[in-house]
Amino acid sequence: MNFFADQDKARRTSVRLVALFLLALVAIVCAVYFAAMLAFVYLEGRGGGYGHPGSLWNPQLFLTTAAVVGSIILVKFLFKTAMLARGGSYVAESLGGRLVHPETKDPGERRLLNVVEEMSIASGIPLPTVYVLEQEEGINAFAAGYTPNDAAVAVTKGCLNQLNRDELQGVIAHEFSHILNGDMRLNIRTIALISGIMALSTVGYLILRLGPRSRKSGAAVVIMGLALLIIGYAGLLCGRLIQASLSRQREYLADASAVQFTRNPLGIAEALKKIGGFASRSRIQSLAAGETRHLFFSSPEVISSLTADGGPFATHPPLAERIKRLDPSFNPELATVEAPGEAAVAGSAGAVGFAPGAAEPPRPGRVAVTASEAARSLGAPSEAHVVQSARLLAEIPSRIKRDLGDPLGASAVVCALLLDQNEALRNVQYDLLAAAGQKLILAETKGAFAALQGLNPTLRLALLDLALPGLRQMSKSQYQVFLEVVRQLINADSKVTLFEFALLKVLEYRLAGAFDDPKPAIKNLSPELVDRHLRSLLLAVAYAGNEEELKARATYGAVVKMYLTPNDGSTPIPSRDEQSLELVGKTLDTLRQLAMRDRRRVFEAVAACVLFDDVVTLEEAELLRVITYALGMPLPPFLPPATA
Numbered sequence: 203m204n205f206f207a208d209q210d211k212a213r214r215t216s217v218r219l220v221a222l223f224l225l226a227l228v229a230i231v232c233a234v235y236f237a238a239m240l241a242f243v244y245l246e247g248r249g250g251g252y253g254h255p256g257s258l259w260n261p262q263l264f265l266t267t268a269a270v271v272g273s274i275i276l277v278k279f280l281f282k283t284a285m286l287a288r289g290g291s292y293v294a295e296s297l298g299g300r301l302v303h304p305e306t307k308d309p310g311e312r313r314l315l316n317v318v319e320e321m322s323i324a325s326g327i328p329l330p331t332v333y334v335l336e337q338e339e340g341i342n343a344f345a346a347g348y349t350p351n352d353a354a355v356a357v358t359k360g361c362l363n364q365l366n367r368d369e370l371q372g373v374i375a376h377e378f379s380h381i382l383n384g385d386m387r388l389n390i391r392t393i394a395l396i397s398g399i400m401a402l403s404t405v406g407y408l409i410l411r412l413g414p415r416s417r418k419s420g421a422a423v424v425i426m427g428l429a430l431l432i433i434g435y436a437g438l439l440c441g442r443l444i445q446a447s448l449s450r451q452r453e454y455l456a457d458a459s460a461v462q463f464t465r466n467p468l469g470i471a472e473a474l475k476k477i478g479g480f481a482s483r484s485r486i487q488s489l490a491a492g493e494t495r496h497l498f499f500s501s502p503e504v505i506s507s508l509t510a511d512g513g514p515f516a517t518h519p520p521l522a523e524r525i526k527r528l529d530p531s532f533n534p535e536l537a538t539v540e541a542p543g544e545a546a547v548a549g550s551a552g553a554v555g556f557a558p559g560a561a562e563p564p565r566p567g568r569v570a571v572t573a574s575e576a577a578r579s580l581g582a583p584s585e586a587h588v589v590q591s592a593r594l595l596a597e598i599p600s601r602i603k604r605d606l607g608d609p610l611g612a613s614a615v616v617c618a619l620l621l622d623q624n625e626a627l628r629n630v631q632y633d634l635l636a637a638a639g640q641k642l643i644l645a646e647t648k649g650a651f652a653a654l655q656g657l658n659p660t661l662r663l664a665l666l667d668l669a670l671p672g673l674r675q676m677s678k679s680q681y682q683v684f685l686e687v688v689r690q691l692i693n694a695d696s697k698v699t700l701f702e703f704a705l706l707k708v709l710e711y712r713l714a715g716a717f718d719d720p721k722p723a724i725k726n727l728s729p730e731l732v733d734r735h736l737r738s739l740l741l742a743v744a745y746a747g748n749e750e751e752l753k754a755r756a757t758y759g760a761v762v763k764m765y766l767t768p769n770d771g772s773t774p775i776p777s778r779d780e781q782s783l784e785l786v787g788k789t790l791d792t793l794r795q796l797a798m799r800d801r802r803r804v805f806e807a808v809a810a811c812v813l814f815d816d817v818v819t820l821e822e823a824e825l826l827r828v829i830t831y832a833l834g835m836p837l838p839p840f841l842p843p844a845t846a
Contacts, residue, residue: 215388215448215452218448219388219391219392219395219444219448220391220395222444223395223399223441223444226399226437226440226441226444227271227272227275227399227437229437229440230271230275230399230402230433230434230436230437231264231267231268231271231272233429233433233436234267234271234402234429234430234433235263235264235267235268237425237426237429237430237433238263238267238426239258239260239263240425240429241423241425241426241429242263271402274401274402274405275398275399275401275402276398277401278397278398278400278401279394279395279397279398282393282394282397282398283390283391283394286348286390286393286394287348288352289331289346289347289348289352289353289354289716290330290331290345290346290347290352290353290354290355290386291331291333291352291354291674293344293346293347293354293390293393293494293497294331294333294335294346294354294356295333296490297335297356297486297488297490297491297494298335298336298337298338298488299333299334299335299354299356300333300334300335300336301331301332301333302314302315302332302333302334303607303608304603304604304606304607304672305604305607308362310362310363311334311362313362313367313370314332314334314357314361314362314370314374315332316595317367317370317371317374318330318332318355318374319591319595319668320371320588320591320592320595321371321374321375321378321463321583321588321591322378322591322667322668323591323594323595323664323667323668323839324463324583324587324588324590324591324838324839325378325382325463325581325583325587325836325838326580326583326827326830326835326836326837326838326839327350327353327378327381327382327836328350328351328353328667328670328712329667329668329670329671330345330347330350330353330354330355330381330671331353331354331355331671331674332354332355332356332671333354333355333356333357334356334357334358334359334362335356335357335358335359335486335488336359337359337487337488338358338359338360338486338487338488339358339359339360339363340358340360340477340484340485340486340502341358341360341361341364341365341473341476341477341484341499341500342357342358342360342361342477342484342485342486342498342499342500342502343355343356343357343358343361343373343374343376343377343498343499344356344377344494344497344498344499345377345378345380345381345386345497346386346389346390346494346497347381347386347390348386348387348390349386349387349834350381350386350834350836351711351712351713351714351716352674352716353381353386355374355377355378357370357373357374358486361373364476365473365476368464368466368468368469368472369469369470369472369473369476370473371464371466371469372460372461372464372466372469372470372471372472372473373460373470373473373499375459375460375461375463375464375469375470376456376457376459376460376470376499377456377499378460378463379455379456379459379460379463380452380456382459382581382582382836383452383455383456383459383581385452385456388448388452389449389496389497392444392445392448392449392496393493393494393497395441396438396441396442396445396493397493399434399437399438399440399441400434400438400493401434402430402433402434402437403430403431403433403434403435403437403438404434405430405434406426406427406428406429406430406431406432406433406434407427407431408427409423409426409427409430410424410427410428410431439515442515443514443515445495445496445517446496446514446515446516446517447514448496449496449517449518450516450517450518450519453517453518453519453524454519454524454527457470457524457527457528458527459582461528462582462584463582463583463584463585463588464585464588465584465585466585467528467529468528468529470528471525471528471529471532473499474500474521474524474525474528475525475532477500477521478521478522478525484498484499484500484501484502485502485503486498486502491503495517496517498517498518500518500521501516501517501518573806573807573809573810573813574806576805576806576809576813576837576840577802577805577806577809579837579838580805580830580835580836580837581835581836582838583838584838587838587839590839591839594658594660594661594664597657597658597661598657598661598665598668599653599654599657601649601650601653602615602650602653602654602665605646605650606665606668606669606672607671607672608672608675609672609673609675609676609680610642610643610646611646611650611672612669612670612671612672612673613643613646613672613673613676613684614643614646614647614649614650615650615654615665615669616666616669616673616688616705616709617635617643617647617650617687617688617691618647618650618651618653618654619654619662619665619666619705620688620691620692620702620705621647621651621691622694622695627694627695628651630694631691631694632644632647632648634687634690634691634694635647635687635691638683638686638687638690640683640687643687659820660820660823660839662701662705662824663704663705663708663824663827666705666708666709667708667712670712670713673709673713674713674716678717681713681716681717682717685709685710688705688706688709689706692705692706698783700746700783700821700824700825701821701824703783703786703787703828704824704825704827704828707787707790707828707831707832708827708828708831711828711831711832712831724795724796724797725795725796726797727792727795727796727800731792732793732796732800732804733766733767735789735792735793736765736766736793736803736804736807737762737766738781738785738786738789739786739789739790739793739804739808739829740758740761740762740807740808740811741754741758741775741776741781742781742783742785742786742789742825743808743811743812743822743825743826743829744757744758744761744811745778745781746819746821746822746825747811747812747814747815747817747818747819747821747822751777751778754778755775757811757814757815758775758811760814761807761810761811761814764807764810765803765806765807765810766807786825790828790829790832790833791832793832793833794832794833794834796833798834801833801834801835804833805829805830805833805835808826808829809826812826818840823840
């Protein structure tokens, strides 16, 4: 995988999608225009007095038709887009999904949460909200959302009951690859565009139901209504063809990525075999499955068998073909699949707990990776990353795991991470919580603080990621109050540490979209402006990784020489005291406006600065994490040489 190449490909595919739908829209307008002409000719023949159009070409009628048809489709498209902008949770709930609470006692749901958490930490993306489609007995799953910050992962009840842990991990890895490959936004746009086209047939149906019935104009209304109904469905078929052709190749990529993540091709292959071995095993009963069919792990319709070919409207490649790519020895004619049952959950390794081998997780220190290798790891976690994430998760106290599941507990954990070890200052922070009217959070925060004592410091930002689903359940007003409380806790001692800065920025970057805050507009920033901000960022990273000012300046100078025009000496390098975190924040806010294709140089330069001495300090790791969050890059944790 190549994160930047995949993002660019997804962008080009999105442009292609819009272009194809525009062509379909032009064809629909022309078809409706000729239907309108037919209605006018009929009315003229019946002495309707509407005026003969004179020829087959009537510019005024064509423009009117284009305006009306375009408005119908555009209004429905914008309405659907506004609904979908609420994030993946909206899609999951519209399909009958139920939110899985972190305190669930169901073994299958516990295992599901565990696998999703492992993949989230391993891949460096926010923990998605997790849903179960409990009315669906087929084996299926999907990921939805506009961005990784508002993503949701949903699986059917059949997935929980019929797949073992390895198979479930393969399915979840497949869905995570859709998040990492930039497929989610494309999929959401496809849903909105198809919904817009379907609006035309709805209008035709309403005209047939409610239109006038007079002898003079009734027949013309029937002609027009019937035409809109037929043209709408014809347009829908075109949309389905486009949807299917774009989706199939992305499914192959997601399968390959899942294997890269887990290094276990048989996990996902066996899940596909179970789908193909039983009639309708991936079918989704929900009526909303039609417009979301391209989201699913396997086709939600009754075409899933080991020998079936879905045809031109199939959004997924044939199962046998997908399995053959994963397991070259597979022969669909000889394949046998054991009937799934409850043993799939009860007998799987690590079904409820964490993956085996929970040894001491690596602390910040020496790593064996270059800046280019770090760039190649973006969006491409390995099996080693998944194992490491399982080890990290095993260190989290049970009290904290419980608290992360709801807004109150998640808020308390975040506040506890900000409490000072000095008792006097901590009491000042407690008073701030009480003064802000947060007495419930205050009580929970004290308990969380006690549970966090002795926690591996590398887990601090990981805990923040795990808290995001709970924090997203707040209302907008609650979020605004919570953010203000966080700022007060940070400023209690009148100074901001690097970790406090990192925590605040992660909250702002990863929660803003959930509360309707505007996303940064993508701009073509001048090279000079980008270079100036990149220099500022590199200097901050150099100071974070080196206590000695001379070493920090030497690191900065070496990296600038590699990625920028070296300083000719006329511009003095700011000292450590002059390099404020506030300036770093403004720099990140500016660089967030870069297009994804322009962010690689920024990331590689920053990574080179972090890795200059082959040692990653805790401060460097946290600052780098914030930078990648700001730039929208999923960076897996660095691995020590023994597991790199």
